Amino acid sequence: MQNTIAERGHHSGRWRFSLFFLVLLGTPPCLASTDTVGGTWFLSIDNDTFAQSDDHYTNGLQLGWVSGYLQSYxxxxxxxxxxxALQLLPTINEQGRQRFISHSLSHRIFTPNDTETSEPITNDVPYSGxxxxxxxxxxxxxxxxxxxxFYYGIVGPSARGDEVQNEFHRLIGADQVNGWENQIHDEILLNAAYEHRRRLWRFGHTTGWGGDVIGQIGGTLGNLMSMATVGVGARFGWGVPDDYGIPPQFFGEETIGSRPYTSYGTHSGLWLFALLNGSYIANAIFWDGNTFKDSMSVDYDPGIARLYLGLNARSxxxxGSFSIAKTTVPWENPTDRKRQTYGRIGIRYTY
Incomplete structure (x- = not known):
């Protein structure tokens, strides 16, 4: 991506985010309790434009919905x-717990560092949508x-990563990405994941200044990704709810943890959050390539660390939330980069 375009996008995007939060905090209050909540819509966007690059994990889009609390699934x-079948699963069917169901649709794009050449690249992340x-x-x-x-979907040309990325580049006047002919082949994706979050410490009040510390542990299994993750997150600010709202494990469901246990203590809130987690990865199709066919791939170390820093506002x-994620790059790549940076924007509407 051209530097001038990236810089203009970076600065104009920063002003748009600032304006968004000012408008958000000035919205008339209309929701004070979870008793009448029917559900929540969620939109999140990941993009590495904030690092002025177009490589590795370059873009992600997720649209999700989470239900109100359920007596039974x-x-x-x-x-x-x-x-x-859900009522047979452990932990989530214990008596006295607030149950919920969430659905989402996601699109993700991975590319190597060199997106100008049309030749196969053997020592970097393969193209995949x-x-x-x-x-x-x-x-x-x-x-x-x-x-x-539980995840189900497809990777490969049918996921339209080529069309999505190059159409977006055409709209913003950026260079076309030329190596998509070397992307991995079509493959059905089936995956299962589990995540546990525990409130380790709560301080202050939900009706004013306060915050908490939340532990995170989880794992995934399948041809999309198999990994184990552990992390810890912290939040501090005004009107921090008693939910579990920290970033999920990678590719995790953004809507989980977004609902308070009791009710919102204030009509509006503003708080900072941070999360540090680490994962041990056994397989990842966007690095390993196809499971049952020969395709492009990259050798990598199984350990990876991520740091999220961000701001959440509610009215x-x-x-809405905005965060920066920094993640280690666990493979030898042509530019010898050790870290990748991408930004995440999240917007929620609860009704």
Missing amino acids: KEGPVPDFVAR LLFASLTAGAQDAEKMDAFT GNWS
């Missing part, structure tokens, strides 16, 4: 046979939250 928007949906069933109480997520039914 049979009340959720899932087929009966799925609801019966991923399109997948997910179903999450979770439960929470005052001290902990548990969630199981009434609306909330």
Whole structure:
């Protein structure tokens, strides 16, 4: 991407985010309790424009919805046979916990550092586009939250990573990406994930200044990605709710942890958050290439660390967040980069 374009996008984007938060905080309050909440819509966008690059994890888009609290998963928007299966899962069916169901649709793009050449690149991340949906069933109480997520989708040309990236570059006047003919082949994606979050410490009050520290542990299994993750996050500010709102493990469901256990203590809130986590990765299709066919791939170390720093604002039914994620690059790449940076924008509407 051309530097001048990236710089203009960076500065204009920063002003747009600032304006967004000012408008958000000035919205008339209209939601004070979770008792009448029917659900929450969520949109998140990841992009590495903030690092003025177009390589490795370059773009991600997720649209999700999470239900209100359920007495039973049979009340959720899932087929009966799925609801019966969910009621057999451990931890999330304990008595006295608030249950919820979430659905999402995600699109992700990975590219190597050199996007000008049309020749195959053997020592960097292969081109891949991923399109997948997910179903999450979770439960929470005052001290902990548990969630199981099931993914299904496709990777390869059918995911339209080439068209999405190059059409966006055409719209903003950036250079076209020329190596998509070398992307990995079509493959059906099936994955399962589990995440546990526990409130380790709460200080202050939800009705004013305060915050908390939340521990995170989880794992995934499947041909999309198999990994184990552990992390710890912290939040501090005004009106921090008693939810579990820290970034999920990589590719995790953004909607989980977004609902307070009791009710919002204030009509509006503004707080900072940070999360540091580490993962051990056994396989990742966007690095390893296809499971059952020969394709481009890259050798990598299994350990990876991520740091998220961000700001969350809420007023009434609306909330928004902006964060910067820094992640280690666990493979020898042509530019010898050790870290990658990308930004994340999140917008929620609760009704």
